[in-house]
Amino acid sequence: MWANNLRILGVVLGTLALYTLIANKIPQVQSEVPHALTLGANVTPEQLVSAGDQLYHGAGGCTACHGLGTRAPNLLTDEKGQGPIGARCGKREPGKDCKAYLYESLTNPRAYVVPGYEPIMPDMGRILSPQQIWALVAFLESNGGTVDVTGSDIPPSSTTSTTSTSSTPSAGIAGGSTDPMTIIRGAGCTGCHKIGGEGGAIGPDLTHVGSRLSANLIRESILNPDAKVAKGYEKFKGIMPKMFGNQLTAAQLEALVQFLASHK
Amino acid sequence: MADGMLLLQAAADTAGAYRDFPLIGSRQAIWIAAEIHLMFAAFVLGVPIFAVVAEAIGIFGKDQRYDRLAKEFTRLLLIAYSATAIWGAVFVFLLSTLYPRFWAYMTAIFGPSMWVYVSIFFFESFTLYLYYYGWDRWKYGRAKIGHWCLGILLNIWGTIVMFIADSWLTYMMTPPRDITPETSPTSIKIWHAILNHTWMPINIHRLIGNIVFGGAIVGAYASYRFLAARTDDERAHYDWMGYVGNFIAMSALIVLPFAGYWLGREIYQYDQSMGITMMGGFMSWLWVIQAFLIAVLFLAGNYYLWVGMGRIPGAERYRPYTKWLLLVLVLGALVWGTPHTMIADSRELAAMGGSHHPLLGALGVMSAKNTAVNLMILSTFLSFLLYRRANIRQVVPWAKTGTRIQAGMFVIAAAIVLFFGIRGYFVEAIVRIGYSVYQVGAVLACIIFVTVIDVLMARGAQSLGAIQWGKMPPRSQYALFILAVTFTWLMGLMGFARSGIRQHWHVWQVMQDTTPYAATPALGYAAIMISTCVLIFLSLVGFIFWLGGLAEKSTFVPSTVEAPHVGQ
Numbered sequence: 001m002w003a004n005n006l007r008i009l010g011v012v013l014g015t016l017a018l019y020t021l022i023a024n025k026i027p028q029v030q031s032e033v034p035h036a037l038t039l040g041a042n043v044t045p046e047q048l049v050s051a052g053d054q055l056y057h058g059a060g061g062c063t064a065c066h067g068l069g070t071r072a073p074n075l076l077t078d079e080k081g082q083g084p085i086g087a088r089c090g091k092r093e094p095g096k097d098c099k100a101y102l103y104e105s106l107t108n109p110r111a112y113v114v115p116g117y118e119p120i121m122p123d124m125g126r127i128l129s130p131q132q133i134w135a136l137v138a139f140l141e142s143n144g145g146t147v148d149v150t151g152s153d154i155p156p157s158s159t160t161s162t163t164s165t166s167s168t169p170s171a172g173i174a175g176g177s178t179d180p181m182t183i184i185r186g187a188g189c190t191g192c193h194k195i196g197g198e199g200g201a202i203g204p205d206l207t208h209v210g211s212r213l214s215a216n217l218i219r220e221s222i223l224n225p226d227a228k229v230a231k232g233y234e235k236f237k238g239i240m241p242k243m244f245g246n247q248l249t250a251a252q253l254e255a256l257v258q259f260l261a262s263h264k
Numbered sequence: 265m266a267d268g269m270l271l272l273q274a275a276a277d278t279a280g281a282y283r284d285f286p287l288i289g290s291r292q293a294i295w296i297a298a299e300i301h302l303m304f305a306a307f308v309l310g311v312p313i314f315a316v317v318a319e320a321i322g323i324f325g326k327d328q329r330y331d332r333l334a335k336e337f338t339r340l341l342l343i344a345y346s347a348t349a350i351w352g353a354v355f356v357f358l359l360s361t362l363y364p365r366f367w368a369y370m371t372a373i374f375g376p377s378m379w380v381y382v383s384i385f386f387f388e389s390f391t392l393y394l395y396y397y398g399w400d401r402w403k404y405g406r407a408k409i410g411h412w413c414l415g416i417l418l419n420i421w422g423t424i425v426m427f428i429a430d431s432w433l434t435y436m437m438t439p440p441r442d443i444t445p446e447t448s449p450t451s452i453k454i455w456h457a458i459l460n461h462t463w464m465p466i467n468i469h470r471l472i473g474n475i476v477f478g479g480a481i482v483g484a485y486a487s488y489r490f491l492a493a494r495t496d497d498e499r500a501h502y503d504w505m506g507y508v509g510n511f512i513a514m515s516a517l518i519v520l521p522f523a524g525y526w527l528g529r530e531i532y533q534y535d536q537s538m539g540i541t542m543m544g545g546f547m548s549w550l551w552v553i554q555a556f557l558i559a560v561l562f563l564a565g566n567y568y569l570w571v572g573m574g575r576i577p578g579a580e581r582y583r584p585y586t587k588w589l590l591l592v593l594v595l596g597a598l599v600w601g602t603p604h605t606m607i608a609d610s611r612e613l614a615a616m617g618g619s620h621h622p623l624l625g626a627l628g629v630m631s632a633k634n635t636a637v638n639l640m641i642l643s644t645f646l647s648f649l650l651y652r653r654a655n656i657r658q659v660v661p662w663a664k665t666g667t668r669i670q671a672g673m674f675v676i677a678a679a680i681v682l683f684f685g686i687r688g689y690f691v692e693a694i695v696r697i698g699y700s701v702y703q704v705g706a707v708l709a710c711i712i713f714v715t716v717i718d719v720l721m722a723r724g725a726q727s728l729g730a731i732q733w734g735k736m737p738p739r740s741q742y743a744l745f746i747l748a749v750t751f752t753w754l755m756g757l758m759g760f761a762r763s764g765i766r767q768h769w770h771v772w773q774v775m776q777d778t779t780p781y782a783a784t785p786a787l788g789y790a791a792i793m794i795s796t797c798v799l800i801f802l803s804l805v806g807f808i809f810w811l812g813g814l815a816e817k818s819t820f821v822p823s824t825v826e827a828p829h830v831g832q
Contacts (some may be wrong), residue, residue, distance in 0.1 A: 016795045017748045023791030029546040031784035033768040122537040
């Protein structure tokens with residue numbers, strides 16, 4: 001009887017020990033918490049790059065996709081002969097310097113989806129603080145380019161928060177401009193929608209949207225994009241961000257709605 | 265109870281955000297309490313499902329053996345039930361005292377569902393008592409049917425309780441997207457919170473998982489009683505019970521990956537970054553460990569069947585096939601466990617010569633893995649089929665044709681699996697994902713049609729001799745223990761995966777964990793915690809079952825009649 005019990009105990013403990021041992025022998029990766037940054041106005045580029053480096057390889061979770069060459073472009077190594085990201089970022093969008101391009105790619109990643117890749121990147125503004133975003137920009141610039149992020153880029157209100165403030169009502173997109181095309185570009189609409197020959201083809205063409213939808217329906221589509229999905233675009237349901245109700249000011253929203261409704 | 269809830273919430277409102285637990289820390293305390301509660305809960309929810317099925321076979325098949333088996337299942341349930349409640353209470357008290365602000369947040373949204381939960385738990389308890397203690401009183405005629413309905417009612421209560429609890433944890437994973445950190449919890453409609461993205465996939469996944477887990481624990485219990493048996497009759501009974509437990513666990517296991525696939529798809533649809541964290545981020549190695557564990561399950565389950573064929577007259581003719589089945593299982597396990605997309609540092613990338621290994625990279629992709637797992641499922645099904653028909657000779661005139669059709673179905677299913685597996689290398693990812701549906705469809709169709717043909721062919725079959733229940737070497741029983749330990753460990757691992765993808769959030773992107781324990785630990789640390797939980801759980805289960813053995817003799821029936829195969 002006791003011999004049986006000891007054998008059973010041996011089988012149970014041996015099996016548990018084997019699984020525990022194997023799990024401890026493989027590479028150990030811990031998911032870190034994004035640490036609060038306290039970067040003052042006189043922060044040096046080196047401090048920003050160092051903080052960005054830690055975020056990139058740790059809590060930012062960037063390496064899950066970037067660097068493997070399958071889900072997202074390589075950033076720290078050469079991509080299609082164009083060099084690392086710091087060397088190529090300034091050439092990606094005409095009229096947009098490296099710093100602006102990288103910042104927008106992090107906070108509105110669907111604005112510039114590199115051809116050949118899916119629009120899977122999350123809005124890092126929901127996950128990281130503005131200080132952390134700027135630290136990442138500096139780190140990416142340092143890979144093959146020149147770091148021009150300074151303390152003056154970091155908004156004074158972003159102190160030590162580890163989370164984004166993007167979900168709170170703000171001064172609006174594009175600095176609160178009420179010019180419809182500035183809003184459209186600032187909100188990254190052209191990353192997916194085409195309007196007047198400009199923009200992508202992931203979402204419906206907005207050039208003649210006023211002939212298809214009333215102002216009310218356009219407003220609803222901006223605030224709650226999944227409420228009614230345009231025919232033929234069902235498989236893209238869920239892709240359009242739902243935060244424009246928080247990001248646009250009332251004046252911006254109305255300017256945008258009236259502008260689109262007039263495009264018949 | 266409602267007053268108690270209000271008191272707890274009031275305490276939470278006035279307290280700080282967190283308190284620590286002595287010696288081991290608050291996260292470890294919660295981890296252990298939640299995990300062990302969940303293991304007991306899975307057992308007490310899974311066992312009634314097949315207890316009711318066994319009772320129905322006993323009633324409608326007029327086979328007393330199954331009725332007694334169902335009663336023995338329920339006896340195990342009765343003893344484990346109080347342990348489930350105790351660990352549930354430990355979990356709630358730890359959560360409300362160690363994480364008071366988070367607890368207050370959850371009660372503000374889900375308070376009413378918690379009251380309903382407690383009420384149904386109360387009904388469930390008394391239904392269980394009636395079901396077990398009324399077994400011998402309501403034994404015949406309409407009373408027996410009424411008793412069986414009590415068993416069904418017990419399952420309904422249990423399922424509702426689980427669905428309610430699932431809504432809390434799935435809300436933490438996938439809160440509706442319009443809920444932000446600024447949203448007041450009191451303004452969130454409870455149904456809106458319950459009907460979140462992963463609620464129903466988790467419900468279904470757990471429902472099937474509980475059956476697998478319950479079957480495995482029952483199998484381990486039977487094997488313990490088999491090894492401790494003093495008479496041949498007792499040994500024969502527990503040998504049969506172990507076989508039934510293994511049959512239930514392995515049958516439900518075959519369906520479980522499909523529910524897991526649905527859950528994974530919903531996670532991706534909710535938030536791509538969450539899905540990527542789970543499958544290719546810091547958790548990528550977890551799936552290699554999972555593949556290893558499932559390989560152990562397949563190998564141990566098949567090994568038990570092959571050894572079991574030694575006690576079946578006529579099974580010798582199928583013995584030559586086992587080495588080929590073993591080969592398919594081992595090769596399939598190796599392919600399934602091949603890593604592909606891993607977080608690697610520059611040194612590791614340089615050593616591999618790129619982001620993927622030049623040789624193994626091709627085996628680590630979805631096409632190869634899906635092909636491997638589907639062939640493993642087909643092989644396991646073939647093992648069951650050979651076991652099932654081992655001691656019979658079919659007498660229907662179309663027996664040879666039927667066997668050829670069955671063989672043809674296996675060949676066609678394997679060919680479809682291989683064809684789409686190879687073709688997957690030459691198409692876009694979005695097309696490749698769709699191929700897995702054809703592969704799974706071919707395997708399921710094969711399983712269903714071959715089983716139907718086999719049942720029809722077995723009509724009036726000539727017996728080659730009775731199964732000699734009890735004539736099993738002890739090593740086969742240790743395979744059942746390995747199955748139970750592996751299923752329990754796998755459950756702990758998948759629980760870590762599900763909970764860990766929230767990373768440093770109590771509620772994903774809504775409420776952040778700001779304790780010193782907020783970082784999600786690496787797999788090595790998690791494995792130590794999982795093993796600790798499994799050890800505590802199995803020790804308690806062993807103790808409880810031993811107590812049950814003291815209180816009542818087993819319900820085995822002397823083997824004057826041959827015990828049938830499951831389903832016959």
